[in-house]
Amino acid sequence: MEHAIEVSGLRTRYGDREVLKGLTFSIPKGKTTVILGGSGCGKSTLLKHLIGLLKPSEGSISINGREITTLTEPEMDTVRGRMGVLFQGAALLNSMTIADNVALPIREHTKINESTLQIMVRMKLDLVGLSGFDHFFPSQLSGGMKKRAGIARALALDPETLFFDEPSAGLDPVTAAGLDELIFKLRDVFRMTIVVVTHELPSVFTIADHIIMLDKGDILFAGTLEGLRASDHPRIRMFLERKSEQEIYSPDDYFRVIAGD
């Protein structure tokens, strides 16, 4: 199998707290890879390393055969030119309309004339089900609509690799299913490599070809969906069966915990 991204020994810390503790994994080309894990386990941090926003304190990351941890900013920009990123909070520019947001990367990197540009923007917005919202500002959209506009912007330059941080969080089931279908289409029709961070189990079971599960900054599991389903690791089972992590306190213990002794 060909790999789009290869990471080895990735370590990083915020201050003196180690957030990623030596991750080694690879992401197959032309497939959908899902990064799973509990809240705060370092998924967004990992994604920011893959797109070159953060530099690891140790380890290497290579994207399509190119080591990115040692690139200069201009070199990194050429790598980024073939990536699309959806941030966890969508990160649309609030001072611009949705259409201008989607048009921004195209305007900056190509010399397409205005009317072709308008058509491209409308196509991207239609792809994510936002036709007719061109002239809305981000603040006038719902959370889910912002996410979709963010996806349209990530698709603007027809990237080879897409990174989605929680694309379906906060979406209704119907829209979320539509998004899963979009991810399928991007993989099958446009042959994109897609990396998705998500918590939504139904969506994981639909879209994932490959799964990487993190736990407290370590890799708990890496492999196929079948492998994940078959695993009997207690923490994986807990995640898949949606069990709570906390032990059940007896009323006396609980009282002791909240009283703080």
Place this chain on the structure above:
Amino acid sequence: MAFTLRKDIADASRIINNTFYWTFISPFRGKPVRVRATVSEMVKAGYNSVPIVAVISFFVGIILALQAAYQLKRVGALIYVANLVGVSLTRELSPILTAIIVSGRSGSAFAAEIGSMKAAEEVDALVTMGINPIRFLVSPKLIALMVMVPALTMLSDVIGISGGFLLSVSVLDIHPYNYYQQSINALLVKDVFTGLIKAWAFGIVITIVGAYQGFKVEGGAEEVGRRTTSSVVASIFLVIIFDLFFTMLFYYFT
């Protein structure tokens, strides 16, 4: 403490370097500054400040004339009110008043805008789109202030002197023609020009401080507020420091 200070200096010099690179060098390498954004910044920072600069300058002109008259009347040299008003406005008060107003209006707005974009990961999004945030956000502001602070200073010169003139001819009974002649004789091109150079430098200081404070934001809304306040305090402070420096320079070398 020593470590954070060193980091602050490194951050500041990086922002200064990048700002000058993306504003003055990269346009010649095919990465032009965004024209529409620059015009819009000019309108926000310059045009929209006209009323407040005009009113304040007018009153300061009157105040200066009155204060000057208070002294000069006793030595029977009332006509020198024109010199005092003209020279102190063009050389000193117009640039500094304008800079303080622009710090309060635009410097704080720069810090707030960039800071909230930083907090909402919009700056990260720009980077991943291959758009340099300094070129995208700071260069238009820098050009706008480099043009608009001197322009507002000139406006302030004219209106401040008019204020002094109106007071002198009405309250102090100086003949309008005499006041006019006295002002023309007193004011040298040099006086106006050094004022405008100061104003230009203040524009740069205000932009850099606003951008620096904005890019420093790491957390959320509360920090944006704090950084906005610091940007006003720091830019007024630095404007005064630069003023001192330029005034000494001009005193000895012109």
